[in-house]
Amino acid sequence: MSGIVVAVSPPDSAFMRACRNEPADRVPVWFMRQAGRALPEYRSARGTGSILQTVQHAELVAELTMQPVEHYGVDAAILFSDIVVPISAIGFGVDIEPGVGPVVSSPFRSSEDLRRLRPLEPEEDTPYVTEATRILSRELASSGIPLIGFAGAPFTLASYLIEGGPSRTFARTKSLMRSEPVLWADLVDALADISAASLRSQILAGAAAVQLFDSWAGALSPADYLSGALPATKKVFDAINDLGAPRILFGVGTGELLAQMASSGAEVIGVDWHVTLDAARKRVGPNRALQGNLDPAICLAPWDVVAHDAADALGRGGGVGHIFNLGHGVLPETDPATLERLVDLVHSVDPAELSSRMPPGDPR
Amino acid sequence: MSGIVVAVSPPDSAFMRACRNEPADRVPVWFMRQAGRALPEYRSARGTGSILQTVQHAELVAELTMQPVEHYGVDAAILFSDIVVPISAIGFGVDIEPGVGPVVSSPFRSSEDLRRLRPLEPEEDTPYVTEATRILSRELASSGIPLIGFAGAPFTLASYLIEGGPSRTFARTKSLMRSEPVLWADLVDALADISAASLRSQILAGAAAVQLFDSWAGALSPADYLSGALPATKKVFDAINDLGAPRILFGVGTGELLAQMASSGAEVIGVDWHVTLDAARKRVGPNRALQGNLDPAICLAPWDVVAHDAADALGRGGGVGHIFNLGHGVLPETDPATLERLVDLVHSVDPAELSSRMPPGDPR
Numbered sequence: 001m002s003g004i005v006v007a008v009s010p011p012d013s014a015f016m017r018a019c020r021n022e023p024a025d026r027v028p029v030w031f032m033r034q035a036g037r038a039l040p041e042y043r044s045a046r047g048t049g050s051i052l053q054t055v056q057h058a059e060l061v062a063e064l065t066m067q068p069v070e071h072y073g074v075d076a077a078i079l080f081s082d083i084v085v086p087i088s089a090i091g092f093g094v095d096i097e098p099g100v101g102p103v104v105s106s107p108f109r110s111s112e113d114l115r116r117l118r119p120l121e122p123e124e125d126t127p128y129v130t131e132a133t134r135i136l137s138r139e140l141a142s143s144g145i146p147l148i149g150f151a152g153a154p155f156t157l158a159s160y161l162i163e164g165g166p167s168r169t170f171a172r173t174k175s176l177m178r179s180e181p182v183l184w185a186d187l188v189d190a191l192a193d194i195s196a197a198s199l200r201s202q203i204l205a206g207a208a209a210v211q212l213f214d215s216w217a218g219a220l221s222p223a224d225y226l227s228g229a230l231p232a233t234k235k236v237f238d239a240i241n242d243l244g245a246p247r248i249l250f251g252v253g254t255g256e257l258l259a260q261m262a263s264s265g266a267e268v269i270g271v272d273w274h275v276t277l278d279a280a281r282k283r284v285g286p287n288r289a290l291q292g293n294l295d296p297a298i299c300l301a302p303w304d305v306v307a308h309d310a311a312d313a314l315g316r317g318g319g320v321g322h323i324f325n326l327g328h329g330v331l332p333e334t335d336p337a338t339l340e341r342l343v344d345l346v347h348s349v350d351p352a353e354l355s356s357r358m359p360p361g362d363p364r
Numbered sequence: 365m366s367g368i369v370v371a372v373s374p375p376d377s378a379f380m381r382a383c384r385n386e387p388a389d390r391v392p393v394w395f396m397r398q399a400g401r402a403l404p405e406y407r408s409a410r411g412t413g414s415i416l417q418t419v420q421h422a423e424l425v426a427e428l429t430m431q432p433v434e435h436y437g438v439d440a441a442i443l444f445s446d447i448v449v450p451i452s453a454i455g456f457g458v459d460i461e462p463g464v465g466p467v468v469s470s471p472f473r474s475s476e477d478l479r480r481l482r483p484l485e486p487e488e489d490t491p492y493v494t495e496a497t498r499i500l501s502r503e504l505a506s507s508g509i510p511l512i513g514f515a516g517a518p519f520t521l522a523s524y525l526i527e528g529g530p531s532r533t534f535a536r537t538k539s540l541m542r543s544e545p546v547l548w549a550d551l552v553d554a555l556a557d558i559s560a561a562s563l564r565s566q567i568l569a570g571a572a573a574v575q576l577f578d579s580w581a582g583a584l585s586p587a588d589y590l591s592g593a594l595p596a597t598k599k600v601f602d603a604i605n606d607l608g609a610p611r612i613l614f615g616v617g618t619g620e621l622l623a624q625m626a627s628s629g630a631e632v633i634g635v636d637w638h639v640t641l642d643a644a645r646k647r648v649g650p651n652r653a654l655q656g657n658l659d660p661a662i663c664l665a666p667w668d669v670v671a672h673d674a675a676d677a678l679g680r681g682g683g684v685g686h687i688f689n690l691g692h693g694v695l696p697e698t699d700p701a702t703l704e705r706l707v708d709l710v711h712s713v714d715p716a717e718l719s720s721r722m723p724p725g726d727p728r
Contacts, residue, residue, distance in 0.1 A: 169660070169661045170661060171660075171661035171664045171695060172664075174659065174661045174664075175661070175664050175665040175666075175669075178662065178666075179665050221637045221638065221640075221659055221673075222638075222640060223673075223676070224659075253582075255619055255620055255638075256638050256639055256643075273585045274582070274585065276585075276586060276587075279620075295538065295585055295588075296533070296535075297533045297535035298538060300536075300538075300539045301538065301539040301542045302539075302543045305543055309585075309587075331533060333535070
């Protein structure tokens with residue numbers, strides 16, 4: 001377990017330096033869904049209620065957020081929450097069914113539904129988010145571990161509101177996007193304002209960086225992403241640009257979209273395992289940092305397989321401007337011991353040696 | 365409805381010429397899952413039994429296979445069947461649950477299970493496939509419409525056998541592939557033999573071309589595809605190379621794998637909507653034809669959206685060596701009238717005008 005915490009102030013932490021594409025003494029590592037079912041202490045603290053209830057208890061949120069920091073020794077904490085918290089808080093009518101995901105009782109269908117998306121007032125609508133963020137930034141200050149705030153990207157949020165439940169095809173979403181471009185623009189515009197307001201309040205309450213989850217953007221063709229998703233994502237990032245907190249943009253299956261994502265304003269682009277990090281670097285250009293990209297399914301394989309693929313990702317990441325992470329969230333069946341060893345492995349590597357290495361010639 | 369059928373012999377049909385990268389008088393078009401729930405005549409003829417029962421009735425299979433040819437006027441028929449038919453026929457214990465997909469009662473776990481994958485004897489194990497193929501090749505001979513036979517690629521078949529049901533992560537499959545490489549090689553080797561035997565018998569019974577469905581290969585990293593999936597796919601194609609029937613290799617989300625897929629031996633590479641066809645052409649090289657790539661979800665949008673994206677795909681396809689198709693199967697809720705208009709649109713285009721056009725500069 002990498003329990004040693006170096007007391008540096010967040011601006012100089014390995015995570016913050018990597019976000020800014022600056023060399024650091026180690027490659028920082030954290031895991032999407034690091035607080036979650038893989039951790040036994042999570043299962044005992046969290047209970048069985050809806051996550052939308054849990055997030056309203058700021059002290060519990062702080063505890064759940066800290067668990068993986070203490071257990072794994074990761075280089076960043078991420079607020080325990082969900083991307084639908086703000087739209088639920090303004091009363092759109094969304095719940096999270098365990099094992100299913102967000103479910104909307106009355107999905108978004110027409111311009112009438114725009115009225116259900118009033119502006120978010122973070123201090124009144126989601127005071128527990130701000131409170132948890134304040135508690136955590138105080139708790140984390142001494143350790144120098146930055147807190148990551150987050151929100152949903154407009155396209156991915158819209159897909160939940162329109163589909164009403166899980167979808168493999170996003171057919172209703174794509175159809176609305178393409179057949180009613182004005183309504184679509186109004187929808188993602190409203191969602192951009194909501195996500196921006198949430199991120200802004202999280203940063204002001206102490207989040208050192210933010211991640212915008214556009215988890216399902218990879219369902220789109222490059223053309224649909226360009227016209228239907230990217231503008232609203234840019235709007236979110238523009239609205240918090242003045243605060244100076246690094247912005248991470250994440251999605252799954254976005255290999256064809258990486259260059260567009262790099263133009264969103266984000267300082268850091270998330271990459272999944274479909275694209276090697278050296279290939280991704282060419283697509284996003286030299287001025288963006290990368291986050292990724294170990295396949296979370298590989299974490300269920302024996303350790304030597306995990307170690308092999310992690311070493312490969314580190315080599316291709318090049319040691320500078322690389323935040324080590326999985327390509328998607330930790331799978332619930334992951335052995336926490338594997339993630340402990342993974343953090344140790346990432347921390348054991350000298351970034352300077354990685355940056356002097358040429359990327360390997362074959363895809364492994 | 366494009367009901368006009370030009371009586372040419374299959375080797376000179378637009379579909380067969382496109383497979384060989386030769387100019388033709390039109391861009392050929394067919395749809396994956398063109399026989400299926402979108403067609404009212406399918407729903408009335410097929411009834412409600414398991415598809416594994418339905419495929420055993422050769423006359424009914426021939427009828428279901430012909431329905432979309434007659435309804436839409438597509439340029440190719442594809443045998444109505446399923447990729448798990450051969451492994452079901454040798455008694456592995458697989459069923460297809462409506463709305464779920466293939467379900468394996470006793471999943472593949474160890475080398476013991478290799479004994480459950482005996483070689484396929486097509487004439488004895490799946491005589492109904494051969495019989496339906498013979499009926500169809502006779503029926504289609506006068507119209508000059510080629511029949512496409514098909515099988516599952518070893519990786520995708522293995523994923524069904526190992527996961528036992530639907531999976532989003534393929535965690536068990538990847539874990540077995542990486543942690544037990546010898547067992548994995550034996551498994552995909554056995555599956556390659558089974559698929560090759562099935563394709564061989566379909567070609568000998570009259571199939572003019574074949575498609576290998578590696579539907580879930582896109583779940584793999586480039587490295588895992590190279591070591592774990594491509595060799596067995598090559599084995600299937602090598603085993604039928606002497607028969608001269610064009611070979612199509614299809615998968616979803618395979619943008620990063622296209623160059624590897626082009627080295628499999630396949631003459632035609634399937635492309636989904638994540639990659640534009642002009643970008644795909646660069647990845648597969650000049651000697652391979654492309655098949656694709658309209659997003660099936662877009663077919664649920666109003667006609668002008670469908671027409672716009674179809675015209676874009678045709679332009680990027682370049683008119684030669686392009687078989688128009690969707691990027692995945694027809695969604696059950698698709699209006700057949702949309703597919704009728706789509707066939708008409710594709711057929712209305714002069715391929716010579718497409719090939720003289722430069723690919724557009726922006727992604728749409």
